[in-house]
Amino acid sequence: MLTGCSSQEGAESGAGQGSSPAGSPAAPSGRAASPSASPSASRPAVGLPPAKGSVKVVSTLTEGLDSPWGLAELPDGDLLVSSRDKGTITRIDAKSGKKTLLGTVPGVAAAGEGGLLGLAVSPDYGTDHLVYAYFTTASDNRIARMLYDEDGTNPGQLLGAPDTILRGIPKGAVHNGGRIAFGPDRMLYAGTGETGDDGLAQDKESLAGKILRMTPDGEPLHGNPQADSVVYSYGHRNVQGLAWDGHKQLWAAEFGQDTWDELNRIVPGGNYGWPEAEGKADRAGFLDPVAEWKTSEASPSGIAFAKGSIWMAGLRGERLWRIPLSGTANEEPLASPQSFLDGKYGRLRTVLAAGGNKLWLVTSETDTRGTPKPGDDRILVVEVR
Secondary structure, eight states: OOTTOTTSGGGGGGTTTTOOOTTOOOOOOOEEOOOSOOOOSSSOOTTSOOSSOOEEEEEEEEOOOSSEEEEEEOTTSOEEEEETTTOEEEEEOTTTOOEEEEEEOTTOOOBTTBSEEEEEEOTTHHHHOEEEEEEEOSSOEEEEEEEBOTTOSSTTOOBOOOEEEEEEEOOOSSOOOOOEEEOTTSOEEEEOBOTTOGGGGGOTTSSTTEEEEEOTTSOOOBTBSSTTOOEEEEOOSBEEEEEEOTTOOEEEEEOOSSSEEEEEEOOTTOBOOTTTOOSOOOOTTOOOOSEEEEGGGOOEEEEEEETTEEEEEESTTOSEEEEEBOOSSSOOBSSOOEEESTTTSOOEEEEEEOSTTEEEEEEOSSSSSSOOOTTOSOEEEEEEO
16 A cells, blocks of 8 residues: 555655755756746736745744644634644634634544544634534544534533534545635535555545535535536545635645656546656646646645745645746646745645735644654744745
8 A cells, every 4th residue: 555655745754855954955846837928037927926936934823733734714814723633623813823722523533644634614604603624533534514612611622513524535544635625616625635545546436536526515516527426536646735726726736656746727527647647747638737846845735825826835845835827717837836945844734825925834743754843833924925
């Protein structure tokens, strides 16, 4: 099951191997498709992001987190963060960084890369107060929703019993996927992994190695490739990031194996090639990634869209990647990917748009693959351009 994974984060055991020492990063090797136009960094086309961007960490919102994984914003701007290994959800005050334990999700069986993973807040949270979670159990990966009692007075006991909306996503010691997010269509999307069993990615009857699209109740819906299936795209190795751009186009980041990590533009029914193709293969029937990276420089996890660019957190690569987009309906990178924070904060797990020119960025040094320093793990506040 682990054959061929030793050099990649996909058995995330390669943490730090092949990366340059902190402060001495190798030249970025992210490769994008040739753009139709390449405006200069000094004079970008009107309305487009500059070819070269900038990143500044302005503060640390909170620290002392244990194996943080999922991150979701509440309507008032506060954050919810999951602990993969402890199975807990904690609320973070967006101004003070104060932490309030909401509770432990029952049934979480943390092991390897499995545990309490992605979080999402209901698009109708103002009336239903529901929080969604993707997590590993003793038998599968599943998605459940819980009522968050914001008026409760007992910290640690503020979550209702999980209501499972989708079960039976295959689990493994590696490649459990786990990212969930509500799209502009108010439907729930989930990225899954192929658990190390390559054949599952091409099996349309399996939920492994896929991007799933479902109603908030976990049901298939019209607009999916098959009306009776939640499978939206397939041929993925391990989807770790989901985000939508200004044209409501879905993007996904995923681990490669030994050669190329990928950023993909997702279309319904698209076959992204794994295990027959890794990176840009130019093979009939498969969709090539829009950008790719050497596995030592990425091992991508969460992604976000802000200021006209996709921002991608790197685990083994220990850096934040920026991919500026063309601003057209069929988005293309307008310049090569650019890396920031190389090695300065260690492994980066999750990135979330914070409005305007700001991002929240979650480090991942306490997930058994990093080298924790005092204060790890943290949520950083980042200004970007």
